[in-house]
Amino acid sequence: MAGINGDDGEPGFGVYLHWPFCAAKCPYCDFNSHVRHQPVDQARFVAGFLKEIDHMRALSGPRTVTSIFIGGGTPSLMAPETLGAILDGVAKAWHLPDGIEITLEANPSSVEAERFRGYRAAGVNRVSMGVQALNDRELRFLGRLHNVEQALGAIRLARDIFPRMSFDLIYARPGQRADDWERELNQAIDLAADHLSLYQLTIEEGTRFFALHRAGKLVIPDDDHAARLYEITQAVTAARGLPAYEVSNHARPGAESRHNLTYWRYGDYAGIGPGAHGRLETTAGRMATATEKHPETWLEMTETNGHGVIEESPLSPEEQADELLLMGLRVREGVDIARWSALAGKPLDSEREAFLMQLGLIERIGNSRLRATPEGMLLLNRIVAELS
Numbered sequence: 001m002a003g004i005n006g007d008d009g010e011p012g013f014g015v016y017l018h019w020p021f022c023a024a025k026c027p028y029c030d031f032n033s034h035v036r037h038q039p040v041d042q043a044r045f046v047a048g049f050l051k052e053i054d055h056m057r058a059l060s061g062p063r064t065v066t067s068i069f070i071g072g073g074t075p076s077l078m079a080p081e082t083l084g085a086i087l088d089g090v091a092k093a094w095h096l097p098d099g100i101e102i103t104l105e106a107n108p109s110s111v112e113a114e115r116f117r118g119y120r121a122a123g124v125n126r127v128s129m130g131v132q133a134l135n136d137r138e139l140r141f142l143g144r145l146h147n148v149e150q151a152l153g154a155i156r157l158a159r160d161i162f163p164r165m166s167f168d169l170i171y172a173r174p175g176q177r178a179d180d181w182e183r184e185l186n187q188a189i190d191l192a193a194d195h196l197s198l199y200q201l202t203i204e205e206g207t208r209f210f211a212l213h214r215a216g217k218l219v220i221p222d223d224d225h226a227a228r229l230y231e232i233t234q235a236v237t238a239a240r241g242l243p244a245y246e247v248s249n250h251a252r253p254g255a256e257s258r259h260n261l262t263y264w265r266y267g268d269y270a271g272i273g274p275g276a277h278g279r280l281e282t283t284a285g286r287m288a289t290a291t292e293k294h295p296e297t298w299l300e301m302t303e304t305n306g307h308g309v310i311e312e313s314p315l316s317p318e319e320q321a322d323e324l325l326l327m328g329l330r331v332r333e334g335v336d337i338a339r340w341s342a343l344a345g346k347p348l349d350s351e352r353e354a355f356l357m358q359l360g361l362i363e364r365i366g367n368s369r370l371r372a373t374p375e376g377m378l379l380l381n382r383i384v385a386e387l388s
């Protein structure tokens with residue numbers, strides 16, 4: 001099967017590395033990110049990563065890696081030597097063909113941009129930047145430490161240094177007008193080489209925005225206005241040649257993120273570092289893995305136990321079928337129905353499928369694949385509940 005980015009369509013085997021530190025905590029963020037006011041002992045963390053890489057290698061057996069993603073947190077706070085040593089560990093553990101996609105998440109402050117050349121020398125060939133807004137007032141509201149000028153400088157530098165570059169924007173911000181978002185989006189497309197991640201602002205429990213929202217001090221767009229902004233996002237990106245290939249991800253054909261496609265194709269990935277999740281085919285079947293979230297506790301666990309893993313649970317075929325559907329419906333290439341049926345142990349329910357089609361939430365691609373429509377992408381949990 002040919003994949004949407006002209007590849008073989010195979011799920012692949014990705015390696016995810018989580019660097020859990022940030023310079024400040026953004027008020028909307030519920031990721032596993034921690035602020036430390038003392039320098040982080042990066043050499044000690046490298047040793048922890050190398051041990052956990054060995055542990056995951058023992059679980060996965062020999063594999064060929066199709067992509068590496070270094071996320072966080074803010075991995076661009078790592079010294080390039082730290083990243084280089086961790087990537088060397090990955091290369092020792094598994095087969096790393098030349099030229100595979102190696103993505104680093106980065107923040108666009110000037111200090112971090114200075115390290116870009118070092119990351120490139122360490123092997124990074126794609127950078128994904130947390131720009132979030134192209135407006136200084138909104139950047140302050142989002143608690144970001146950079147301004148627009150720094151973001152533009154970092155984008156220019158990234159385009160010079162890395163073969164591939166993407167950046168993130170957050171939309172559906174309080175008071176955001178449709179015409180303002182359309183203008184900002186067009187500006188972003190002018191700046192982006194070939195890939196953009198466009199997320200709606202969501203209010204997550206445990207964040208500063210959650211408390212403000214509950215207290216009535218932060219009002220986000222209502223569902224109708226948010227849906228209007230989503231429609232604009234789909235229409236503008238499609239018209240400009242970067243259509244959605246997933247709910248929030250847009251790319252020129254062929255420039256999709258190989259690593260993210262592994263998640264959505266329900267492939268295998270080793271999750272390494274504090275708070276990383278993984279899915280691995282092992283001799284005991286397909287496993288879900290998770291590691292300790294607190295960075296220093298994780299580090300001590302790697303020193304004592306050789307890894308910071310707190311969960312290694314087998315996934316039943318039914319659980320795998322649900323996960324496959326939930327992930328696969330997110331992408332434009334959709335889900336292979338035969339693969340789903342084999343895991344679910346039953347055929348797709350034709351009545352329920354027809355019902356969801358009538359609602360305009362799903363559609364077939366030929367006979368063998370099923371995908372969510374743009375409207376359905378906003379109701380994936382409902383679709384999965386209906387079909388499983």
Ligand code: SF4
Pocket residue numbers: 021022023024025026029030031033072073074107130
């Ligand atoms: S920089 Fe990213 S990971 Fe860090 S707090 Fe902000 S949104 Fe979260």
